[in-house]
Ligand SMILES: [Zn+2]
C-alpha cells in the first residue's frame with residue numbers, strides 16, 4: 001500500500017513521527033508521499049524524503065497561501081524539485097470553500113505552478129474544494145495531462161472529466177464517512193486510475209474519525225474503495241495504488257530531471273502520461 005498524500009512535516013507529528021512511520025511500515029504501507037503546502041513544508045518534506053528511503057516529496061504552494069507565490073518562491077520550488085526524491089508539484093489548485101486567498105491570486109498561483117511542473121516534467125497534485133468547474137477549466141486551458149485530483153470530492157461528471165484529461169482520482173477518509181456518492185463514482189472509474197491517500201493528519205477515516213490521522217490508516221480507505229467497487233474485475237489491477245509498485249517502469253529514453261529508478265511511486269505515472277516516450 002502507498003499513502004499517496006500525507007503531510008508528515010506538520011506539528012502534529014513533531015513528537016512521535018518515528019512511531020507513526022513504524023506503525024505505517026508494520027501495517028503494510030510501503031511508500032509515503034509527503035506533500036508540501038507552503039515553502040516551509042515543501043523544504044521540510046524534501047529533507048525528510050532525503051533521509052528516509054520510502055518517503056517521497058512533492059513541493060508546492062496551496063491555494064490558501066497563494067499570495068506567497070512570487071517569482072523568488074517559484075525559483076525556490078524549482079531548486080527543491082531538483083532533489084531526486086521530489087516526484088510531483090503540489091499541492092496546488094483552488095479552494096473556494098475557505099477563500100483564504102483572493103480567487104484571482106489562487107488561479108494565478110495555480111497556473112504558474114502548472115507551468116513549473118510542465119517545465120520539470122513532473123505530475124501535479126491538485127487540491128480542489130468547491131471549485132470544480134473552474135479547476136477543470138484551468139486544467140484544460142493549461143493542457144494538463146498528468147496528475148492527481150486529490151481527496152476527490154466531486155461527482156461522477158467531474159471524475160469523468162478528470163479521467164478524460166488523463167488524471168488520476170485519489171480518495172481519502174471522507175469516502176468512509178458517506179459512501180453513497182463515492183459508490184456511484186467508483187463503479188465508473190477504472191481501477192488503474194484510482195489512488196488512495198490519508199491527507200493526514202486531517203480527515204481520519206472511520207473507525208478513527210475525529211482523531212489524528214496517520215499513514216497506517218490508509219488501509220481503511222483502501223478497504224472502502226475495494227468494497228464499494230460494484231463489479232470486481234479479476235483481470236484488473238488487484239490493489240489500487242500498489243499498481244505503481246507492480247508495474248515495471250519503462251527505462252527512460254532520455255535524461256529526465258528525476259531518475260526514474262528511484263521513484264517507484266510515480267514512475268508508472270510518468271510512463272503512463274507519456275513523458276518518457
Ligand atoms: Zn488538499
Ligand SMILES: [Zn+2]
Nearest residue numbers: 005035091199
Ligand atoms: Zn493535503
